[in-house]
Amino acid sequence: xxxxxxxxxxxxxxxxxxxxxxxxxxxxxxxxxQTLNMAEHPFPMFSEDLExxxxxxxxxxxxxxxxxxxxxxxxxxxxxxxxxSAYFKNLLDWLSRLERNFLEGTKxxxxxxxxxxxxxxxxxxxxxxxxxxxxxxxVATFSLPSFYDNFSEDGILDEDLKTGHQHxxxxxxxxxN
Numbered sequence: 001x002x003x004x005x006x007x008x009x010x011x012x013x014x015x016x017x018x019x020x021x022x023x024x025x026x027x028x029x030x031x032x033x034q035t036l037n038m039a040e041h042p043f044p045m046f047s048e049d050l051e052x053x054x055x056x057x058x059x060x061x062x063x064x065x066x067x068x069x070x071x072x073x074x075x076x077x078x079x080x081x082x083x084x085s086a087y088f089k090n091l092l093d094w095l096s097r098l099e100r101n102f103l104e105g106t107k108x109x110x111x112x113x114x115x116x117x118x119x120x121x122x123x124x125x126x127x128x129x130x131x132x133x134x135x136x137x138x139v140a141t142f143s144l145p146s147f148y149d150n151f152s153e154d155g156i157l158d159e160d161l162k163t164g165h166q167h168x169x170x171x172x173x174x175x176x177n
Contacts, residue, residue, distance in 0.1 A: 002176035004028065005070035007036040009077035009088030009127070015039065016147045017076035017120075020113050023155055024074055027169060031176070034066065038087070045086075046093040060094050064102055067095070072176050073103075073136075076111040077127050079120035084127055096134055104135030109172035111142045111165075119145035139175045140168040 006025045008017035018037060025035050041059055044050060067073070078085050095102045110128055112120035121143050128138055142165050144150060149157075156162040 001031055002071040003032045003034075003069055004072045004074060004176070005034050005036065005066055006074035007038055009038070009075060009091070009123075010085060011038045011042065011087040012078075013039045015078065016113055016115070016151070017078045017111075019151065020076045020111055020144060020147075021074060023151075024076075024109070024111065024165070024169060027166070028074075028173065031173070034070075036063075036066070038091075043087075043091060043094055046090050046097070051097060056094070056098050060098060063091075064095055064098050067102055067106065070106060072107040072109065072139075072172065074109045074111070074172070075127075076113060077120065077123045079112065079114050079123035082122035084123045088127075092130065092134070101135040103131060106136050107139045107172065107175050108136045109140050109142075109169060110138055111144070111168075113144035113147045113151075115147050117145050119143035119147075137175075140171040142168040 006021050008015050008021050010017045025033055043057060077088060108131060112124035114120040124143055128141060131138060144161060150161055156165055
């Protein structure tokens with residue numbers, strides 16, 4: 001049984017990426033699973049001056065410890081103007097200052113979604129190339145386009161997308177064994 005940490009790269013209380021994370025985690029069985037709602041985890045904007053004057057927020061060191069204890073991460077990143085949100089980039093900046101290889105040995109199932117037809121692929125590609133710099137192994141990726149047309153309380157509506165999501169999740173879970 002692997003330890004899995006799941007969260008979205010969004011701090012919005014109405015995050016569709018968090019909804020995708022919730023769906024994904026509902027399909028995981030026989031693993032120690034912890035889901036974080038990042039809307040409950042505010043962090044100040046990173047600056048070297050703030051780091052020097054106040055150090056690292058307790059919430060940040062707690063999150064780093066949770067990440068360190070995880071064998072795998074399920075992460076869905078949102079997109080603002082074709083790039084990861086400032087919130088998520090800020091989070092990565094803080095974590096990498098605390099410990100450069102904070103994802104060392106961690107397997108990642110990286111997802112994205114948006115209301116648009118590209119499904120936040122711009123953000124997914126940026127984060128897919130960024131996380132390995134911190135030690136992560138991206139095991140599988142999945143992008144859900146047109147969230148409001150392809151998602152309901154019952155899950156992913158389009159059969160091809162649903163199958164793609166399940167396959168990517170299974171690839172990630174198999175990598176943890």
